[in-house]
Amino acid sequence: MSLSVPASPAPAAEPVLRPASLVGRTRAGLSDALAEIGVPEKERRMRVGQLWNWIYHYGVRDFSAMTTISKVLRAALAERFTLDLPEVTAEQVSSDGTRKWLLRMPPVGARDRGAEIECVYIPEVDRGTLCVSSQVGCTLSCTFCHTGTQRLVRNLTAEEIVAQLMVARDRLGDFPGRTPPEGAFVPNDGGRFVSNIVFMGMGEPLYNFDGVRDAIEVISDNEGLSLGRRRITVSTSGVVPQIEALGAEMGTMLAISLHAVRDELRNELVPLNKKYPIRDLLDACRNYPGLSNAKRITFEYVMLKGVNDSDAEARELVRLLKGIPAKINLIPFNPWPGTRYECSDWDRIERFSEIVFRAGYASPVRTPRGRDILAACGQLKSETEKLSARARLMLEQSEAEAAALAS
Structure with a gap:
């Protein structure tokens, strides 16, 4: 087999900083943009309302479509800003309808070459859930999680978080007057394709508190x-000092990545536990603002064969959660290349669920979705490293062949 010999690689070009996009901005951010182009303060509130409607309700991608705004203002906006969404560099569709997008964000500075993150859309009969990322990479290093094997690069901005929802709705035809793609799940109640958001993608949301808070302000x-x-759930591995503020300032549903009932094991599975042990975490949950039977906390528990799935651990889980309005999601472990863990046997998962259910807690077993495209819970990891590795391998092979031909 012959390989083409590439030219010597040129030095990496400096990223081209494009005009800033208005997509994802809060109302205050849109007001600031209008101030930049000289819109008088007394009319900014009205103009913000117009922009907000066109961007977020109709999902327009061109200022010229904003027919309620004067041509002069539209031209001024187009000269200074864009309505660009992040670039979709890859889209995978699972056999079960789950969709995973790899998104490249525009550079945010002279040294930034554009971060890549993943988000996942999960269609169900009664809802469509979008799993969004809050960071590029992750710093927590949970041993069962594929995303945790990637280093943390940076927090996502509020605009970049909101943009994930905008991309999903754009790709799904989920704005007024749009047509869904062929084969897409269509809600049977005539509702929106994306009806729920979960902050369960890449990163720890409470380590990007301000960005997540501002994004939720726009989304809600x-x-x-x-x-x-x-309809918005923020999942945390247990950043205890921020849990109360999450409830007070954002008012969303709360999910806790628990996964173990003993500190010794949780220290291994979720190293953050060494800083905020189980007792402190559950105390914070008991004090979560607005906690009630109507606003229960979801405790996520990944089922690892021979690790955390015994009857004794199910009973201890029930004891630990006593007095907390809660639902317990049992998550069959989703394998990924290089992991040392296995998923619990199905009869073991059912037995664990039965013990929890008989104690009075809802304990649904989460149906694995998107496993065939590594889009299931715990499997998200940016494609950047894998793509870069392939490119290096091809270059090395070509260079080796060129050297052989020259000898």
Whole structure:
């Protein structure tokens, strides 16, 4: 087999900083943009409302479509800003309808070459859930999680978080007047394709508190994207000092990545536990603002064969959660290349669930989705490293062949 010999690689070009996009901005951010182009303060509130409606309700991608705004203002906006979404560099569709997008964000500075992150859309009969990322990479190093094997690069901005929802709705035809792609799941109630958001993608949301808070402000605004805060779930591995603030400032549903009932084991599975042990974490949960039977905390528990799946551990889980309005999601472990863990046998998962259910807790077993495209829970990891590795291998092979031909 012959390989083409590439020219010597040129030095990496400096990233081209494009005009800033208005997509993802809060109302205050849009007001600041209008101030930049000289819109008088007394009319900014009205103009913000117009922009908000066109960007978030209709999902327009061109200022020229904003027919309620004067041509002069549209031209001024187009000269200074864009309505660009992140670039979709890859899209995978699972056999079960799950969709995973690899998104490249525009550079945010002279040294930034554009971060890549993943988000996943999971269609179900009664809802469509978008799993969004809050960081590029992750710093927690949970041993069962594929994403945790990637180093943390940076926090995502609020605009970049909101943009994930905008991309999903754009690709799914989930804005007024749009057509869904062939083969897409269509909601049977005539509702929106994306009805729920979970912050369960790449990163720890409470280590990007301000970005997540500002993104939720945009997502939950009832004049735009209109997702109620009870349809938004923020999942944390246990950043105890921020849990109360999450409830007070964001008012979303809370999910806790628990996965173990003993500190010794949780220290291994979720190293953050060494800083915030189980007792401190559960105390913070008991004090979560707005906690009630109508606003229960979801405890996520990944089922690892021979590690955390015994009857004794199920009973201890029930004891630990006593007095906390809770639902317990049992998650069959989703394998990924290089992991040392296995998924619990199905009869073991069912037995564990039965013990929890008989104690009075809802204990659904989460149906694995998107396993065939590594989009299931715990499997998200940016393609950047894998793509770079392939490119280096091809270059090395070509260079080796060139050297052989020259000898």
